[in-house]
Amino acid sequence: MNIAEKEQELIDSFSIYDDWMEKYEYIIELGKDLPLIDAAFKKEENVIKGCQSTVWLHAEKKDDKIYFTADADAIIAKGIIALLIDVMSGETPQTILDSDLKFIKEIGLQEHLSPTRSNGLVAMVKQMKLYALALNLKK
Amino acid sequence: MFNVNSIREEFPILSKKFGKYPLVYFDNGATSQKPNFVIDRIDQYYKEENANIHRGVHTLSQVSTENYENARQTIASFLNAKEKHEIIFTKGTTDGINLVAHSFGALMSLGDEILISEMEHHSNIVPWQMLAEAKGLVLRYIPMTTSGELDLKNIDTLLNEKTKLVAITHISNSLGTINPIADLIELAHSKNAKVLIDGAQSLQHIQVDVQALDCDFLVFSGHKIFAPTGTGILYGKEDLLNKMPPYQGGGDMIKTVTMEKTTFNSLPHKFEAGTPNISGGIGLGAAIEWLSQLNLNEIEVYERSLLQYITAELSKIEGIRFFGTAEEKCSTVSFLIGEFHPYDIGTLLNQQGIAVRTGHHCTQPIMDFYKIPGTIRASLSFYNTKEEIDLFIQALNKAIKMLS
Ligand SMILES: Cc1ncc(COP(=O)(O)O)c(C=O)c1O
Numbered sequence: 001m002n003i004a005e006k007e008q009e010l011i012d013s014f015s016i017y018d019d020w021m022e023k024y025e026y027i028i029e030l031g032k033d034l035p036l037i038d039a040a041f042k043k044e045e046n047v048i049k050g051c052q053s054t055v056w057l058h059a060e061k062k063d064d065k066i067y068f069t070a071d072a073d074a075i076i077a078k079g080i081i082a083l084l085i086d087v088m089s090g091e092t093p094q095t096i097l098d099s100d101l102k103f104i105k106e107i108g109l110q111e112h113l114s115p116t117r118s119n120g121l122v123a124m125v126k127q128m129k130l131y132a133l134a135l136n137l138k139k
Numbered sequence: 140m141f142n143v144n145s146i147r148e149e150f151p152i153l154s155k156k157f158g159k160y161p162l163v164y165f166d167n168g169a170t171s172q173k174p175n176f177v178i179d180r181i182d183q184y185y186k187e188e189n190a191n192i193h194r195g196v197h198t199l200s201q202v203s204t205e206n207y208e209n210a211r212q213t214i215a216s217f218l219n220a221k222e223k224h225e226i227i228f229t230k231g232t233t234d235g236i237n238l239v240a241h242s243f244g245a246l247m248s249l250g251d252e253i254l255i256s257e258m259e260h261h262s263n264i265v266p267w268q269m270l271a272e273a274k275g276l277v278l279r280y281i282p283m284t285t286s287g288e289l290d291l292k293n294i295d296t297l298l299n300e301k302t303k304l305v306a307i308t309h310i311s312n313s314l315g316t317i318n319p320i321a322d323l324i325e326l327a328h329s330k331n332a333k334v335l336i337d338g339a340q341s342l343q344h345i346q347v348d349v350q351a352l353d354c355d356f357l358v359f360s361g362h363k364i365f366a367p368t369g370t371g372i373l374y375g376k377e378d379l380l381n382k383m384p385p386y387q388g389g390g391d392m393i394k395t396v397t398m399e400k401t402t403f404n405s406l407p408h409k410f411e412a413g414t415p416n417i418s419g420g421i422g423l424g425a426a427i428e429w430l431s432q433l434n435l436n437e438i439e440v441y442e443r444s445l446l447q448y449i450t451a452e453l454s455k456i457e458g459i460r461f462f463g464t465a466e467e468k469c470s471t472v473s474f475l476i477g478e479f480h481p482y483d484i485g486t487l488l489n490q491q492g493i494a495v496r497t498g499h500h501c502t503q504p505i506m507d508f509y510k511i512p513g514t515i516r517a518s519l520s521f522y523n524t525k526e527e528i529d530l531f532i533q534a535l536n537k538a539i540k541m542l543s
Binding site for chain 2 (some may be wrong): 025053076
């Protein structure tokens with residue numbers, strides 16, 4: 001699946017639920033499948049700034065594709081980062097840099113996260129792109 | 140008898156709904172909602188009275204000046220200040236504290252000491268740290284006990300001959316603790332120290348009489364006491380305010396300006412440079428007028444019953460930990476449940492129409508004391524009800540179930 005297809009799949013999954021409490025239940029479920037970060041990378045420099053809860057994110061390049069792992073101390077933050085990883089992991093650095101992640105808006109995630117948390121979401125996306133940029137340069 | 144339903148009818152926002160969920164507003168510690176009396180007063184100001192104050196000969200300017208100054212009088216009476224000009228309009232608590240740090244700070248010198256506490260809001264820490272840094276002063280902290288009360292064991296060394304100012308919160312915003320400020324003021328005065336009371340969390344709950352208390356300064360924010368944002372009051376004793384240099388320079392605070400020198404206006408204008416928040420000040424006057432006609436004793440009793448009820452109901456939840464279990468408390472509860480992150484709980488409560496605050500509440504030293512990143516805080520006002528507490532507990536149990 002390409003990135004647009006993965007996004008569409010998430011949009012479809014979310015559209016089944018009409019109550020936001022159910023959508024949150026789904027986000028919490030997604031968090032349980034999060035590709036967990038190796039304990040060795042759970043350190044200060046991998047913490048995403050701008051999140052109210054602590055989120056750790058790590059990226060690796062394999063065969064020109066980037067793979068993310070993460071963890072968070074809050075369950076919902078774990079679900080959100082899992083959503084993003086679901087879409088971004090396994091893509092080339094350039095695809096990640098070019099992504100506009102329109103699914104965030106379509107799902108209505110931005111409005112439903114408190115402003116500070118939504119900043120966390122922005123910070124997560126920014127950090128993923130920064131990793132892509134850095135790993136792209138590192139041939 | 141205190142009738143919460145008729146009070147609620149005066150606050151239009153309280154009937155708001157989010158989908159099927161009615162708003163349950165338990166974030167009064169952050170800011171209060173506004174009654175029609177205040178909203179209408181501001182509306183009337185802009186529709187019928189708007190003009191700049193203290194400068195025009197025309198009728199509107201005279202009307203707005205009079206209304207603004209009447210608001211000052213209402214506030215002076217409410218606090219039982221001796222003089223109306225001891226009431227300085229500010230932007231809020233933070234602004235008031237910064238004013239005192241600047242202008243009372245100007246009277247302090249190398250080696251002088253300031254005493255605050257471990258449970259202060261950042262607004263009552265940072266200005267003193269900056270002042271201490273700039274002038275070589277010593278900043279000391281009264282520690283806290285695990286119940287969230289001031290630990291006065293070593294007060295005799297903390298508060299000493301070098302102490303020039305004690306700046307202390309009346310009520311802790313994170314824990315709800317009501318501090319024994321009357322005793323502290325007496326003790327400070329016995330060492331010739333002045334006292335600033337941070338009343339940001341207190342005037343909406345308890346009556347404060349500045350003469351009876353004998354505090355030297357009292358600061359508070361309008362927005363937490365049913366008035367508009369961007370308003371606040373610094374009360375200061377006249378002789379002290381007269382000794383202090385102005386805070387900001389500009390219009391309104393001067394008597395004469397020549398290119399060589401300026402002579403300053405008298406109190407209160409000396410500390411009110413520039414066009415103030417006129418509608419806000421009048422709105423603050425209206426809020427205090429509205430509050431004054433309520434029976435504050437009944438309110439205190441009612442709020443205590445809310446505190447007892449919410450504490451009892453929360454206590455039934457498995458794994459609950461309360462932060463702030465002082466004997467004397469206002470209607471604020473801070474807690475954590477098991478290992479759940481406060482943001483998870485806060486987010487899921489929000490989805491169910493419940494507004495609470497999560498995080499460190501601008502009191503990081505308190506969180507460091509308990510070694511936690513933050514808490515969930517429900518801060519109730521007298522327009523809240525037991526039915527809302529039931530909704531809150533129901534929503535909380537649902538959130539716990541989802542996160543488990
Ligand atoms: C105890 C205390 N002090 C100071 C402040 C700061 O008030 P403001 O932000 O209105 O200036 C607050 C507000 O949360 C408070 O609770």
